[in-house]
Amino acid sequence: MAKRRLVAIALLMLGGCGIAYQSPKVNPLLDSGAKVRVLEITPESVMVANRSSYVPKQLPEVFFATAGVGGTPRGTGAVPEPVVDFQNKPGTLQTRVPPAVPETPYSIGVGDVLLLATPQTGNTVEQLTGLLAASNARQGYTVQDDGAIAIPNVGRVQVLGLTLEEAENRLFQRLVENQIDPTFSLEVAEFNSKKVSIGGAVGQPTVAPITLTPLYLDAALAAAGGITAEDLDYASVRIYRNGSLYQIPLRDLYSNSRLEKIQLIDGDAVFVDTSYELDLARAYFEEQIRLAEFKQNARIAALDELQAEVNIRNRTLTEARENYMTRLELNSVERDYVYLTGEVDNQTRYPLPFGQSATLADALYSNGGVPTETGNVSEIYVLRSSPDPREFGALTAWQLDGRNATNFLLSTRFELRPNDVIFVAEQPVTKWGRVISQITPSLITSAANAASR
Incomplete structure (x- = not known):
């Protein structure tokens, strides 16, 4: 039961x-x-x-912003013309040639303008007729005080001290990292970082840039309008380099082709002097030294200011992102x-x-x-x-x-x-x-x- x-x-x-x-x-x-x-x-x-x-x-724009600062390097104006001061003529002039320098590839410096060329896009008719201007696909970027160029959608790329080939490799990696077509060409459009000043008895005192090809003494003098000294017996070309003064009499310069091919480097000061005493040349070189020191101090101050501004922007961006993430955790974001x-x-x-x-x-x-x-x-x-x-x-x-x-x-x-x-x-x-x-x-x-x- x-x-x-x-x-x-x-x-x-x-x-x-x-x-x-x-x-x-x-x-x-x-x-x-x-x-x-x-x-x-x-x-x-x-x-x-x-x-x-x-x-x-979408995430707020603050997550896509960078702390890069635009602008161009700060300058100090044109080089002052040297003061002419005639001195007594000597009996003979000695030849003192600067040591040879090794030939190295051009390294990118502050103030150089790099030209980035990317493939153009357009229809077949535009490409065949050439209606697309080259500027549409070629953009210049100035190497700023911190040694970087700022490229949209890529950010700041450090290129200071790199050769052109090394800069291309670094830029290629950054484009790939940002999933951007890495097809491009890179060249230096303006050489502003390495210069040689030429003054004294020349047609027009000037500052000659050093480019991808070495700058030799004869080319530098030609860029200044040539030598205008009439008395070759007591005229000389003086080169101030790294605290040392070198001298080449004009007769030796004209008679020896190897002297014309002395390679100049960044910071050299060339002065064509028509007197024996070094007072005029020394005044010119001291002027160049003071100008270089002033430029260096100005660049240091500008770099400090740039770094401070970048730090402020970084802190602002970090704070904004952290605030947004906190709101996200608290479910206060739609x-x-x-x-x-x-x-x-x-x-x-x-x-x-x-x-x-x-x-x-x-x-x-x-x-x-x-x-x-x-x-x-x-x-x-x-x-x-x-x-x-x-x-x-x-x-x-x-x-x-x-x-x-x-x-x-x-x-x-x-x-x-x-x-x-x-x-x-x-x-x-x-x-x-x-x-x-x-x-x-x-x-x-x-x-x-x-x-x-």
């Missing part, structure tokens, strides 16, 4: 298991009477689903979310990323994927309603059948939209197991009560 009662109780509880355990599922008919359209996720349906318009939210429910490791909401779209695979596998022991991989749904609240009944359930593992490739192409709901159904055996787990305690209690009677 007790066994019959126990069986009857068990049958009664099994018959009412629908009340004991309710599991969510996708019902083609809502309680409101509206229908749910279930569409299988296929390559064609993915294209249809991705057509819905969506603009991802975000777009997708919701995960059903048989997933953790029922939660997945924030859509800034600046780009997210896919079904991104959301699923950011949450541990689908538990294969309990989740029904044949019923993975993306529930999407119409953005119009008056059309709530217009609900589409995009179904991914994961029994064929190749279909998971489609999940990497299915783009999510704000307020999508990702639902994973449970396996039938999982539902049955949960029913048993709920009724087993009741069966044990009922059997115990029946046995006690």
Whole structure:
């Protein structure tokens, strides 16, 4: 009799298991009477689903700003003309030649202007007719006091002291790092960092730049309009270099071609003197030394000012970014979310990323994927309603059948939209197991009560 009662109780509880355990599922008919359209996720349906318009939210501009400071190097004006002072003529002049310098590739310095040429874009007609101006694809950048050039979308690139080839390699790496087409050419458009001053008995005192090709004494004198001294017996070319004074009589210079090919270096001062005493040359060189010191001090001050401004901008950008991240942690920033429910490791909401779209695979596998022991991989749904609240009944359930593992490739192409709901159904055996787990305690209690009677 007790066994019959126990069986009857068990049958009664099994018959009412629908009340004991309710599991969510996708019902083609809502309680409101509206229908749910279930569409299988296929390559064609993915294209249809991705057509819905969506603009991802963007990070504030402060995350894309850099602390670079524009501007050009500071100068001190033109070189003053030397004072002419005639002295007594000597008997003979001695020749003192500066030591030879090794020929090295040109190194980029502060004030140089680098020309960056990138491929032009345009239609075939424009390219054939030459309507695109070269300036559209050629941009000059001045090497600033901190030794860098500032390139839009790339940032500051340090080029001070590099050869042209080394600068191209460094710029190539920075373009690749920023995912920019690294097709370009680089050249020096203006040579402003290395100079030689020429004064005295010349046609026009000047400052000659040192370029990619070495600057020799004869070329420097020609750039100053040539020598105007009439008396060759007591005229000489004096070269001031690194604190030492060298002298070449004009007759020796004209009679020895090797002297004309003395290579000049940055900071040299060349003075054509028509007197024996060194007072005039010394005054000229002292003037050049003071001018160089003044320029150096001015550049140091400008560099300190530049560094201070960069530091201030860095602190401002860092503070703004930290404030935004704090607001993000406190959920005070408007975000777009997708919701995960059903048989997933953790029922939660997945924030859509800034600046780009997210896919079904991104959301699923950011949450541990689908538990294969309990989740029904044949019923993975993306529930999407119409953005119009008056059309709530217009609900589409995009179904991914994961029994064929190749279909998971489609999940990497299915783009999510704000307020999508990702639902994973449970396996039938999982539902049955949960029913048993709920009724087993009741069966044990009922059997115990029946046995006690």
